[in-house]
Amino acid sequence: MSDTVIWHDLECGSYSADLPLWRELAARAQATAVLEIGAGTGRVALDLARHGHRVIALERDGELAAELRDRARGLAVEVLEADACAFELPEAVALCVVPMQAVQLLDDRPAFFRCARQALHPGGVLALAILPSELGAFEVELEPDVLERDGVRYASSPTALRKTPTAVVLERARRISGARELPPTRDVIELAHVTSASLVDEAAPAGFTELGTRSIAPTDAHAGSDVVLLGAAQR
Numbered sequence: 001m002s003d004t005v006i007w008h009d010l011e012c013g014s015y016s017a018d019l020p021l022w023r024e025l026a027a028r029a030q031a032t033a034v035l036e037i038g039a040g041t042g043r044v045a046l047d048l049a050r051h052g053h054r055v056i057a058l059e060r061d062g063e064l065a066a067e068l069r070d071r072a073r074g075l076a077v078e079v080l081e082a083d084a085c086a087f088e089l090p091e092a093v094a095l096c097v098v099p100m101q102a103v104q105l106l107d108d109r110p111a112f113f114r115c116a117r118q119a120l121h122p123g124g125v126l127a128l129a130i131l132p133s134e135l136g137a138f139e140v141e142l143e144p145d146v147l148e149r150d151g152v153r154y155a156s157s158p159t160a161l162r163k164t165p166t167a168v169v170l171e172r173a174r175r176i177s178g179a180r181e182l183p184p185t186r187d188v189i190e191l192a193h194v195t196s197a198s199l200v201d202e203a204a205p206a207g208f209t210e211l212g213t214r215s216i217a218p219t220d221a222h223a224g225s226d227v228v229l230l231g232a233a234q235r
Helices: 003-012 019-028 043-050 062-071 109-119 196-206
Strands: 034-037 055-058 077-080 093-098 120-130 145-149 152-163 167-178 182-192 208-216 225-232
Touching: 003 062, 003 145, 003 152, 003 167, 019 043, 019 093, 019 120, 034 043, 034 109, 043 055, 043 062, 043 077, 062 077, 093 109, 109 120, 109 196, 120 196, 120 208, 196 208, 196 225
Parallel strands: 034 055, 034 093, 055 077, 093 120
Antiparallel strands: 120 225, 145 152, 152 167, 167 182, 208 225
16 A cells, blocks of 8 residues: 555545535435545545445546555446546536535636536536635644554644635644654645635536535544535536
């Protein structure tokens, strides 16, 4: 298993607070597959498949996509290795979910909205998880998430969350020790500033209308989310 997969599992894999909402939305769209954007190693896709849904899991990173294919054996999960801003589906779906603020990482959101509209049936739903606007900044090293594998200890500690004029910047300290010792590294993720209202405005030219917003409460280890629901209008 590659370090890319291990870090992804360590920092994202244990999160489950959003799963009930994705299951609820998928239950309303059970006649078609569910499209997940930014599927990673399958946290959401595998859960939905285990609850009886067929899933198209889109992931750009080749290592994560390969790991998801292995984990999805025997389940109704099709892994599509593609960029979220430049993809096509062989079939239209009724639901597209974008968990864990992945929409705030996209380089070209207008292109994503166009692709998502093409992927959805008229009346289909696009669900986008974003950081809540009231999220507070910090600058202190929190308790690390830790994973041990084959005598190697991986530890990831959030060290800062900063707000710039254009982004929310999350910094983590990563350390590998034990049977394999490496110098600490810093991982930086920039999440573009968006709001529910701004996403509604951005999505409108692609053919989406506002359906409301749901909330996912924060946990001890993860920030909460606002989930923006958009409806695919008639073409």
